Amino acid sequence: MYKTHNCGELRISHDGNTVILSGWVHRVRSLGAMTFLDLRDRFGKTQLVFDEAIDKDLLTKAADLGREFVIRIEGVVRERSSKNDKIPTGYVEVVVQRLDILNPSEVPPFTIEDDTDGGEELRMQYRYLDIRRDSVQSKLLFRSKVAQAVRQLLSAQHFTEVETPVLVKSTPEGARDFVVPSRLNQGSFYALPQSPQTFKQLLMVGGLDRYFQIVKCFRDEDLRADRQPEFTQIDCELSFVDRDDILEIFETFTKTLFSSVLDVQLEDFQRMPYEEAIEKYGSDKPDLRFDMPIHEMKSLLPQGGLSILDLAESNGALLVKGGNDYTRKQIDALTDWVKRPQIGAKGLIYIRCNDDGSTKSSVDKFYNEEAREAIKAGLGGEPGDLILIMAGDYGVVRKQLGALRIHLGEQRGLVDPSVFKPLWVVDFPLLEWDEEAGRFFSMHHPFTTPSPSSLEHLESTDPKTLENLTADAYDLVINGVEIGGGSIRIAQRSLQERVFRLLGFTDEEAQDQFGFLLNAFRYGAPPHGGIALGFDRLVALMDGSNSIRDYIAFPKNNQARDVMLDAPSRIDNEACATLGISVHEAEE
């Protein structure tokens, strides 16, 4: 027997008990006649005592123990003389009577401490040691806890968990597929699913009513920071629902999840049209933990001032409350920040609202005190505030000011990390024009239904009209993070065919790629819709982190490599031949 208790379990009530513990040697302090040792497992740490007065040989044996040795001990629990309030086992220690070394350990390449000396790359290479650290292990335990809660909540709401296939059909629409050459069907390939989208719709056609799955999805993208080629989503679909049904069901779901896992009560979710989110926050995923909306000032600014403002489609402004505390140097730094290529602004105009009620701006030459006062009044500025202005095309200005707003929020400590501000962004555009491809793409995906008000304009040939079509699509945003999104789906064959044509599919292409879905719609598809929540991201957000990688047991790096396994790797020519493929020689 390896243990009667785990290392987080013993309390003062166990005083006098003979126990068996197993675990890792976390720390050893030798005090001559006594050695104290912290024994660690995933449940906690327990102090062991080797006492010369009790067993001299054991004390000698304990002297050989190094960090991360795996040991088994037998001993008697006793009350500690100097207690530790900080850990649950801090009132007791175990006086060791027998010691077995189960497995020795070399000195690990970094310390197994929250505050480790190991860098990212080293820790990833030895991920199994990284996971021994409390700070990493607790994240994996948290993820498991959230997963169980999610499944229990959805099951209780009559969602049926269905596993959809991983070896599916490749379709050119959307992101790039990972493909799997078939040995039994040479020359053909499976694809790994980017999402179970069509399967869950088919389950609705199949009458399953409510479906869910916590499921791996795959995208062969050029990786950006914090993107993984394989990721996990909470995937859901419901029949006989409209948009508001889904928003209500998943608002309740999210609230219950936060309250059951975190004991946090979320307030009611605001619903904001996509257009308003862009207009006021310059983003389709606004962080509402602080205010500071974008103001359109075109009507506030007198014409005949600065021509760059006069000529611009949009003059947008942020009112920074108390922002007049910025020095000139700090404002210059903000200007530099927006001029970086990532933001790409031409410049930044400021108006200081001085304590004496006067104003001072970077464009005093063009706007006199009266004009500046009108702007200040129009924005509701008060002494001590700062007004920041940018000009340009509407969409560009919104995006730039949106980024600046987030930057200011962080810089000025306006973001309370302990607060969660969820909202639904609704009424997304149906289509996005892609200049390079010269065609429309779906903003969400081709199965999203147009909003009822957009249905009548679907036959239009006017690009402007088509661009303004909205979809019955929605995103769940919390603290500026897109947690998930979904839509009501098309359930009519003719409407689905029409949308495929809008996306430039010939009828043959549509039939070839999505014939199974179009066929399914012949036989009584129910109205249906759904949502997919990014599970990695949700877990990180709930735990107060913005790094999803920390919540993945074995993540890949930015080159999509697993540095621990050393994968991907070469396979031999025979294996390739069996699959009916050959590998091109590298041309470097």
Next chain:
Amino acid sequence: MYKTHNCGELRISHDGNTVILSGWVHRVRSLGAMTFLDLRDRFGKTQLVFDEAIDKDLLTKAADLGREFVIRIEGVVRERSSKNDKIPTGYVEVVVQRLDILNPSEVPPFTIEDDTDGGEELRMQYRYLDIRRDSVQSKLLFRSKVAQAVRQLLSAQHFTEVETPVLVKSTPEGARDFVVPSRLNQGSFYALPQSPQTFKQLLMVGGLDRYFQIVKCFRDEDLRADRQPEFTQIDCELSFVDRDDILEIFETFTKTLFSSVLDVQLEDFQRMPYEEAIEKYGSDKPDLRFDMPIHEMKSLLPQGGLSILDLAESNGALLVKGGNDYTRKQIDALTDWVKRPQIGAKGLIYIRCNDDGSTKSSVDKFYNEEAREAIKAGLGGEPGDLILIMAGDYGVVRKQLGALRIHLGEQRGLVDPSVFKPLWVVDFPLLEWDEEAGRFFSMHHPFTTPSPSSLEHLESTDPKTLENLTADAYDLVINGVEIGGGSIRIAQRSLQERVFRLLGFTDEEAQDQFGFLLNAFRYGAPPHGGIALGFDRLVALMDGSNSIRDYIAFPKNNQARDVMLDAPSRIDNEACATLGISVHEAEE
């Protein structure tokens, strides 16, 4: 709003309520002035009434409804005049006041009934319609129910759910991998995991203590009936446990699962060494729902009789209780059955135990009454029984008699389908000799630890000694079905290296393929072991079926194709070029 209630919900207590229902038209019976319609959703069926006396136009509209139309109705619940005891909603009907056709349906290619007229292939092509059938849908719901129960039971026992990667490293050991060409690392391939074996071991090295996952695994095998290229297993691993700990934990788990899901109380699991299973049942997965063990008769048969028996290594027999009721023709049929190539026996000898106490055999010429009587007595035969004898090499005879035993059990109705007989098969051989490859393979996998008693013989160079080594491995068998298996793993680097050498790995190959694991063992690996249960198979068994395909929402056929999706399929040359591979032209 699409519904106030589902189609399985209304009871006599709802009498007089105005309700909204949505669902599929299951059946329509027109009686002139009245039309009755069964409306179906996944929760049940509700009878709707269209009454000329109430609304003539509605009755006309209802006449246009075809099977599988999706409709929404509003109406009033009333007590039925002729009640139906067989369904929960059978006491009420809904008098329709409003009817909306949400989606029409063409006539489905087969009837949506338990007893459908659609063949297997047609149903797979239209799987979304197949799933509408109660008998299929209930299997998917059952699977979901079992999955939730499994996760709850394991979570309650401190198992942490961890998602392991799907894009992993290819290793030549074991079955054939599916591989995924990497675009970002051209010329390299990921593999899809055959199981998360090494990851779960690394999680134990990482101190996670107990891990589980319900996880998709992949094997690129030539498919046999009821094998799928992707399948699901309940994957578990535990630290600081020995074999008996694991058997006890998973015996309790299995009992609790059966009792919570099926309300079935399983008896204690027998433990049977592999050798005994082969000797007595000719199988490492014996079906213990009926007895009829194999007897070795070598010592019972007098020498100098039939030379084929004299010369054979083994003379095995089955005592078929009451089997003398077989006619000569039936016994001939049994002989033909064992002579089929699948069994490959040369013949079958019988001894009838007549009611008058005499015996009559197919080999009376060689064995007189006295000899036959001795055999009968030795096997415990009684009047009315039948003795069936086969001769040959020990292993071959065991296998053939094992198959015959199962055949007889089924033929004679000895198998009670409502009974579950679980057992642990233990003490498996560590190694299997592969004549073709000229080397040993692991019977379980290379990470299985030899039994304590075998450890000392590990350095032997005698093939016979090596073949007799046993492993700390075990299988869970229920009703003759292998539900899962596992082992205590090797946790010592030197022992792991030794086993790799036994399997013919050079040190370089071992390091190249499993270096990450060998490295992990440097840093204090805990004693650990685990088990993996075939989830598809477990669910089918629990539900009283032996077809796993019925419990998979979108299964592949025997050519590993998804006939609904038409996958796998061709991808274009550009996609291949992006991946740095080319496809060989078919040489047909």
